[in-house]
Amino acid sequence: MSPASARAGLKQPSAPEDARKRLVDAALNLFGRNSFEGVSTRTLSQQAGVNLAAIQYYFGGKEGLYLAVARHIDSRIGSLARPVLAKVEADLDARTPTREECFEMVCNLLEVMIKTTLETPDSKKWVGILVREQMEPSPAFDILYEGVMSPMHHCLSRLTGLILGLDPEAEETKIRVFALMGQLIMFHVSRTLVTRTLGWEGYRSSEVESIRAILLENVRALLGMEEKRAT
Amino acid sequence: MSPASARAGLKQPSAPEDARKRLVDAALNLFGRNSFEGVSTRTLSQQAGVNLAAIQYYFGGKEGLYLAVARHIDSRIGSLARPVLAKVEADLDARTPTREECFEMVCNLLEVMIKTTLETPDSKKWVGILVREQMEPSPAFDILYEGVMSPMHHCLSRLTGLILGLDPEAEETKIRVFALMGQLIMFHVSRTLVTRTLGWEGYRSSEVESIRAILLENVRALLGMEEKRAT
DNA sequence: GTCTATAGTCGGATAGAC
DNA sequence: GTCTATCCGACTATAGAC
Numbered sequence: 001m002s003p004a005s006a007r008a009g010l011k012q013p014s015a016p017e018d019a020r021k022r023l024v025d026a027a028l029n030l031f032g033r034n035s036f037e038g039v040s041t042r043t044l045s046q047q048a049g050v051n052l053a054a055i056q057y058y059f060g061g062k063e064g065l066y067l068a069v070a071r072h073i074d075s076r077i078g079s080l081a082r083p084v085l086a087k088v089e090a091d092l093d094a095r096t097p098t099r100e101e102c103f104e105m106v107c108n109l110l111e112v113m114i115k116t117t118l119e120t121p122d123s124k125k126w127v128g129i130l131v132r133e134q135m136e137p138s139p140a141f142d143i144l145y146e147g148v149m150s151p152m153h154h155c156l157s158r159l160t161g162l163i164l165g166l167d168p169e170a171e172e173t174k175i176r177v178f179a180l181m182g183q184l185i186m187f188h189v190s191r192t193l194v195t196r197t198l199g200w201e202g203y204r205s206s207e208v209e210s211i212r213a214i215l216l217e218n219v220r221a222l223l224g225m226e227e228k229r230a231t
Numbered sequence: 232m233s234p235a236s237a238r239a240g241l242k243q244p245s246a247p248e249d250a251r252k253r254l255v256d257a258a259l260n261l262f263g264r265n266s267f268e269g270v271s272t273r274t275l276s277q278q279a280g281v282n283l284a285a286i287q288y289y290f291g292g293k294e295g296l297y298l299a300v301a302r303h304i305d306s307r308i309g310s311l312a313r314p315v316l317a318k319v320e321a322d323l324d325a326r327t328p329t330r331e332e333c334f335e336m337v338c339n340l341l342e343v344m345i346k347t348t349l350e351t352p353d354s355k356k357w358v359g360i361l362v363r364e365q366m367e368p369s370p371a372f373d374i375l376y377e378g379v380m381s382p383m384h385h386c387l388s389r390l391t392g393l394i395l396g397l398d399p400e401a402e403e404t405k406i407r408v409f410a411l412m413g414q415l416i417m418f419h420v421s422r423t424l425v426t427r428t429l430g431w432e433g434y435r436s437s438e439v440e441s442i443r444a445i446l447l448e449n450v451r452a453l454l455g456m457e458e459k460r461a462t
Numbered sequence: 463g464t465c466t467a468t469a470g471t472c473g474g475a476t477a478g479a480c
Numbered sequence: 481g482t483c484t485a486t487c488c489g490a491c492t493a494t495a496g497a498c
Binding site for chain 1: 472473474475476
Binding site for chain 1: 264265266267268269359362363364365366367368372376380381384402403405406407409410411412413414415416417418420421422423424425427428429441442445446449452453455
């Protein structure tokens with residue numbers, strides 16, 4: 001008797017909100033790889049091991065489930081990013097750090113982005129949905145924009161402004177930040193191209209390490225930070 | 232009487248392969264914005280102003296039409312990129328240019344990429360399909376990989392190798408080229424994020440100019456080329 | 463070659479038993 | 481709360497008239 005069927009045998013006690021969780025989980029997997037229209041409610045419920053009608057019952061429909069997935073992503077990425085973002089914002093409000101300190105913070109944020117886009121096991125699914133939402137935005141875009149993308153960009157703009165002596169609100173600053181972020185995003189959206197070109201099978205930790213090292217160097221160059229040298 | 236209906240009135244003479252063209256055109260528009268499953272053959276034929284059965288007749292089905300779109304993109308981007316790529320490759324085969332000359336060629340290729348991803352009216356549709364194909368590759372991916380992506384990356388790797396003194400085939404070189412390209416790709420895949428953050432309505436020529444200027448500066452910095460100065 | 467009509471399938475949502 | 485059975489609309493593809 002499998003553990004799953006053992007638990008499924010008990011009606012109320014063990015799994016009160018289990019169906020919700022299972023559905024969101026399955027939906028994250030499927031919507032991460034396929035488009036909204038490319039996933040059927042039948043596949044969804046089947047993969048979640050729940051009944052077809054459960055989607056209606058818990059989320060009001062396929063669309064509601066999709067929004068729940070967006071909120072899930074927001075919360076997962078948020079739990080990684082928000083502490084770091086809050087710390088940086090508070091620091092910048094309190095004082096004016098040196099260029100070196102600012103650069104250090106940029107590196108911290110880059111680390112967070114590498115984690116959320118390349119290293120976390122679910123990252124592929126997250127970014128799949130993030131990218132799709134940018135190409136054909138749905139109501140879910142607002143959740144992700146307000147919760148994840150905008151705060152990260154805002155924080156990086158403040159730091160970049162300080163480092164380069166630019167107004168954080170200036171168009172140039174914001175564009176520079178996008179270009180900076182693009183270097184990382186590339187390795188996600190062009191995953192197939194990258195792995196095929198390099199003969200990789202995916203992003204294992206050694207491959208992520210190679211990417212990380214080069215991105216750090218690049219960010220240093222783009223922000224005009226000289227290499228540290230031992231005196 | 233509109234020109235369209237005037238032409239449609241004549242059966243054979245004016246438009247022998249017109250239906251094909253109209254279908255590919257409509258398909259490019261629709262597949263550029265929506266996923267494969269998100270576009271119905273009804274919408275397709277309706278938007279093309281042809282009959283539903285024409286998709287079967289000319290392309291053997293929805294999938295065949297999609298592949299025709301991929302070949303169309305390959306040919307359109309190819310006509311912009313291949314002459315430049317061939318010239319660079321031939322040049323590199325014939326002699327070993329200086330770093331400055333190599334950098335000049337990189338700039339030329341960057342120009343081509345900006346044209347194909349931001350400036351050409353159809354670019355939004357092209358890149359939409361390119362990105363989708365990377366996230367869930369279909370048989371169309373091979374067409375686009377062999378025809379467009381791989382040659383561009385290969386050419387940039389040779390140049391980057393020469394400029395930075397690296398083996399063009401080395402993993403590091405290839406990763407650096409991806410990072411380089413990512414800066415540009417960002418402005419396409421995150422179009423919604425970029426325009427919303429900057430309060431733009433789209434990429435008009437003045438906005439593309441701002442992006443181009445910064446990208447050129449960045450590429451210079453990433454390749455370690457010093458600013459030219461008047462003596 | 464072009465179109466209409468339709469077959470056959472699969473989609474999301476619902477009603478109602480338990 | 482959970483499940484089965486079912487509705488009904490939309491889909492791709494095809495047959496056959498013109």
